[in-house]
Amino acid sequence: MVKIVLKSFWYKYQERYQAIKSVLCVGLDPEFGQLPESAKKAANPIWEFNKAIIESTAEFACAYKPNLAFYLADGIRGLDALYKTVEFIPENIPVILDAKIGDIGNTMNAYISAFFADLKVDAITINPLIGSDVMQPVQERNAFAFVLCLTSNPSAADFLKEGMAEKIAYWLQNYPQENFGAVVGATYSANLKTMRNLLLNRILLIPGIGAQGGDLKTVLQEAKDSFATPNILVNSSRGIIFASRGKDFASAARKEARRLTREMKNALSQE
Amino acid sequence: MVKIVLKSFWYKYQERYQAIKSVLCVGLDPEFGQLPESAKKAANPIWEFNKAIIESTAEFACAYKPNLAFYLADGIRGLDALYKTVEFIPENIPVILDAKIGDIGNTMNAYISAFFADLKVDAITINPLIGSDVMQPVQERNAFAFVLCLTSNPSAADFLKEGMAEKIAYWLQNYPQENFGAVVGATYSANLKTMRNLLLNRILLIPGIGAQGGDLKTVLQEAKDSFATPNILVNSSRGIIFASRGKDFASAARKEARRLTREMKNALSQE
Numbered sequence: 001m002v003k004i005v006l007k008s009f010w011y012k013y014q015e016r017y018q019a020i021k022s023v024l025c026v027g028l029d030p031e032f033g034q035l036p037e038s039a040k041k042a043a044n045p046i047w048e049f050n051k052a053i054i055e056s057t058a059e060f061a062c063a064y065k066p067n068l069a070f071y072l073a074d075g076i077r078g079l080d081a082l083y084k085t086v087e088f089i090p091e092n093i094p095v096i097l098d099a100k101i102g103d104i105g106n107t108m109n110a111y112i113s114a115f116f117a118d119l120k121v122d123a124i125t126i127n128p129l130i131g132s133d134v135m136q137p138v139q140e141r142n143a144f145a146f147v148l149c150l151t152s153n154p155s156a157a158d159f160l161k162e163g164m165a166e167k168i169a170y171w172l173q174n175y176p177q178e179n180f181g182a183v184v185g186a187t188y189s190a191n192l193k194t195m196r197n198l199l200l201n202r203i204l205l206i207p208g209i210g211a212q213g214g215d216l217k218t219v220l221q222e223a224k225d226s227f228a229t230p231n232i233l234v235n236s237s238r239g240i241i242f243a244s245r246g247k248d249f250a251s252a253a254r255k256e257a258r259r260l261t262r263e264m265k266n267a268l269s270q271e
Numbered sequence: 272m273v274k275i276v277l278k279s280f281w282y283k284y285q286e287r288y289q290a291i292k293s294v295l296c297v298g299l300d301p302e303f304g305q306l307p308e309s310a311k312k313a314a315n316p317i318w319e320f321n322k323a324i325i326e327s328t329a330e331f332a333c334a335y336k337p338n339l340a341f342y343l344a345d346g347i348r349g350l351d352a353l354y355k356t357v358e359f360i361p362e363n364i365p366v367i368l369d370a371k372i373g374d375i376g377n378t379m380n381a382y383i384s385a386f387f388a389d390l391k392v393d394a395i396t397i398n399p400l401i402g403s404d405v406m407q408p409v410q411e412r413n414a415f416a417f418v419l420c421l422t423s424n425p426s427a428a429d430f431l432k433e434g435m436a437e438k439i440a441y442w443l444q445n446y447p448q449e450n451f452g453a454v455v456g457a458t459y460s461a462n463l464k465t466m467r468n469l470l471l472n473r474i475l476l477i478p479g480i481g482a483q484g485g486d487l488k489t490v491l492q493e494a495k496d497s498f499a500t501p502n503i504l505v506n507s508s509r510g511i512i513f514a515s516r517g518k519d520f521a522s523a524a525r526k527e528a529r530r531l532t533r534e535m536k537n538a539l540s541q542e
Contacts, residue, residue, distance in 0.1 A: 031377055069374060071383035075389050079350050103340060103371055104399060104424040106302055110340035118346050127373060129400045129419060129435070131426025148400060151376040155402025158442065164400070164435070171429065 009123040009144035010178045012094040015205055017229050022261045023220075023268070025096070025205065026057050026141075027237025028066040032074055034242055036249045046081035048072055048251075053241050054089055054253035060261040063233055065243075066091050067098040078133035085119065085120055094122040096205070100148060102127035108137040116143050125183055125205070128168055139179050146205045147172055150195055152185030165191070173234050177202040183187075184223065186234075192222040199224060207235045219265040230268055236260055280394040280415035281449045283365040284474055287333050288500050293532045293540070294491075295330050296367070296476065298508025299356065301335040303345055305513055309519045314335050317345055317352035320520075324512050325359055327525035331532040334504055336476075339368040347369075357390055361530045365393040367476070367504075369420060373398035379408040385413050396454055396476070399439055404409060411449050418443055421466055423456030436462070442470035448473040455494065463493040478506045487531075491538040501539055507531055 017023065026157070030046045034248035042048035056066070071082040089095050097115050101108075103122070115124050123144040126134055138145045149172070150156060150165040172182060184195045196204065204223055216234070225231035244252030288294065301317045313319035325335070343355040360366050368386050374393070379416045386395050394415040397405055409416045420443070421427060421436040421515070443453060452474035467475065475494055496502035504538075511531070515523030 029378070029379060051479045062501060067374075067378055067381075069372075069378045072385040073381040073389070075385070076347055076350050076354070078385075079347050083347070100372065100374055100398070101340075101370075103338075104422070104426075107300070107338055107340045110302060110338075110344040114340065114343040114346070114349075118344070126397050127371070128398055129398055129430060130422045131429030131431070133424045133426040149338070153400045153401060155375075155404040158402030159435070159438065160402070164430070167430065168297065203467060 008142060008178055009094050009096075010203065012092075012122055013063065013233070014229055016093060018109060019092070020060070020062065020145055021265060022044065022060055022062045022256060023232050023234050023264055024060055024261050025063040025065050025233040025235040025259060026053075026061045026240055027098075027207075027235045028053065028070075028241065029237040030070050030081075030241065032070070034238075034245065036245050038247050039249075044077055044081050044084070045069065046078055047084045049241075050081065051088060052250040053253050054085070056250040057240065057257040058093060060217065060254075060257040061093055063094045065094055065096040065098050065235055065237075067237075070114050083119060086121055094242045096123040096146065097121040098125045100125050100127045102130055102134045104130065105132040105137070108134060109141075112141055112143055116141070123181070128171070135175055135180070139243065142179065144179055144181070146181040146183045146203075149182045149199075150173055150185045150191055151183065152207055156185060156268060161191070165195065166198065169195055172199065172202075181205055183207065183256055186219045186223075192219060196225070197221050201231065203231045203233065204237060205233045216263055217270075220264060220267040221270070231269075234260075279413060279449055280365050280367075280452075281436060281474065283363070283393055283474055284334065284458075284504070285500055287364060287490075290363070291331070292331065292536060293331055293333045294501055294503050294505050294535055295331055295528060295532050296334045296336050296504040296506040297324070297332045297511055297528060298369075298478075298506050299324065299341075299512065300336055300508040301352075301512065303340050303341070305509075305516065307518065309518050310520075314354050315348055315355070316354045317342065317349055321352065321356045322359060323521040324524050325356070327521040328511065328528040329364060330359055330526040331525075332364055334365045334367055336367040336369050336506055336508075338508075340532065354390060357392055367394040367396065367417065368392040369396045371396050371398045373401055373405045375401065375404040375469065376408070379405060383408050383412055383414055386411070394452070397471050399442075406446055406451065410446065413450065415450055415452070417452040417454045417474075420453045421456050422454065422471075423478055427456060434463070436466065440466055442469065443473075452476055454478065457490045457494075463490060467494050467496070469501040474502045474504065476504045476506065486532055488541075491535060492541070495539060505531075 039049040071078040310320040342349040514527040
């Protein structure tokens with residue numbers, strides 16, 4: 001099997017962070033019903049919307065994270081929008097496809113071909129429930145995946161907060177940080193600190209900011225790595241892209257991305 | 272939110288089973304590299320291949336199960352093939368989209384819109400790791416999902432066979448069987464019997480036959496329900512669709528589907 005990724009997400013993240021000192025991940029979750037009326041009139045509404053959002057926020061984005069669900073929900077036109085979106089994002093900004101997939105052998109390889117070779121994203125999110133068979137194809141092909149460890153939704157209490165998050169984090173220690181990061185929800189800062197201690201020198205993708213709540217300053221202080229870079233990405237989706245749903249949506253998104261970036265820089269620089 | 276499904280998968284399965292007394296689920300996993308050369312020459316290879324497979328196996332299929340990965344791996348043309356495939360499958364044969372997704376709130380709702388309202392499948396597979404937030408949108412919209420409980424891959428030993436499978440099965444008892452079945456791997460029959468006892472009167476989707484191994488007779492005896500119908504679906508993918516990779520692929524698939532169906536009928540009728 002050919003190795004697909006020439007420059008792994010790991011290195012691309014470090015370079016982007018050093019260049020702009022931002023840990024902001026802009027979540028591209030273009031829920032169709034929420035799009036501004038002006039975008040809805042376009043031939044491909046999601047693509048038109050994303051294009052404007054990317055143009056206005058790229059300066060502040062350490063990464064972009066489109067979520068597969070919102071593209072599939074617009075059928076073939078939606079998948080086309082996803083392809084166009086990933087191609088449009090500047091080469092130096094890494095792209096994470098949020099798909100939370102987790103399958104075995106030839107199936108997982110098919111996903112990896114789809115996402116890394118065809119769509120050409122830099123990283124994906126994966127669900128580790130069925131074990132190392134999910135990880136192997138990612139590692140073999142030198143791709144990069146964020147492994148779901150702890151999420152910030154209420155029902156994370158069903159399994160993840162009942163010991164499963166720690167189990168996954170321990171297990172993840174067997175895998176190289178150049179190929180695997182972790183998704184760690186930001187709802188409780190005590191959880192965050194525990195997770196970081198189990199996941200040193202590994203990039204953490206932190207959802208749960210903005211629409212999902214979570215105090216930014218605490219989150220950053222608890223989650224940042226003790227190495228040269230913080231090794232975190234803090235995601236905001238709706239808070240940025242739907243900051244306004246009027247004609248000024250792109251400039252409102254820019255304003256919110258700038259505000260969040262400044263707030264994060266301040267929080268990270270405090271001791 | 273509008274309820275999407277008029278006749279739930281649960282009823283469609285029972286009717287199909289009564290009509291043909293087969294528990295065979297034909298897995299439509301058209302791995303591109305494995306397609307017969309004759310199909311590869313078509314404008315849409317996966318669609319041409321699936322069309323021939325469905326025409327030749329429909330008589331024996333209690334359900335079809337396309338796996339999303341193999342369609343996304345062929346990009347926009349692949350997604351188009353998936354739409355055409357689902358539309359082509361006869362109305363009385365239920366279709367399960369194998370995607371093993373598991374996300375929250377508005378994201379899960381986007382997947383459900385994509386798969387049930389647009390693509391119009393009858394059921395999906397879901398991954399319950401992040402808890403009941405994955406289940407809620409399925410139930411609210413009266414859709415149907417098979418919940419990953421126990422898989423047949425080697426690394427199921429990492430988490431699922433370490434107690435997680437039973438935890439998920441207990442938890443699943445809180446949810447109606449008209450909306451939720453379970454994926455239960457067939458590798459070890461002892462596991463199967465345990466899982467069935469926890470999941471009475473619930474449809475079990477059993478992979479791990481054919482290419483993945485597993486003794487058919489034992490599997491059926493251990494997994495069948497004690498009610499009027501066996502409430503199982505036994506999946507075979509590569510064993511059927513790639514029974515031959517020459518020009519005779521469709522007739523070879525038909526032959527293998529017929530053989531499996533007969534073997535299953537015999538095994539089920541034994542006491």
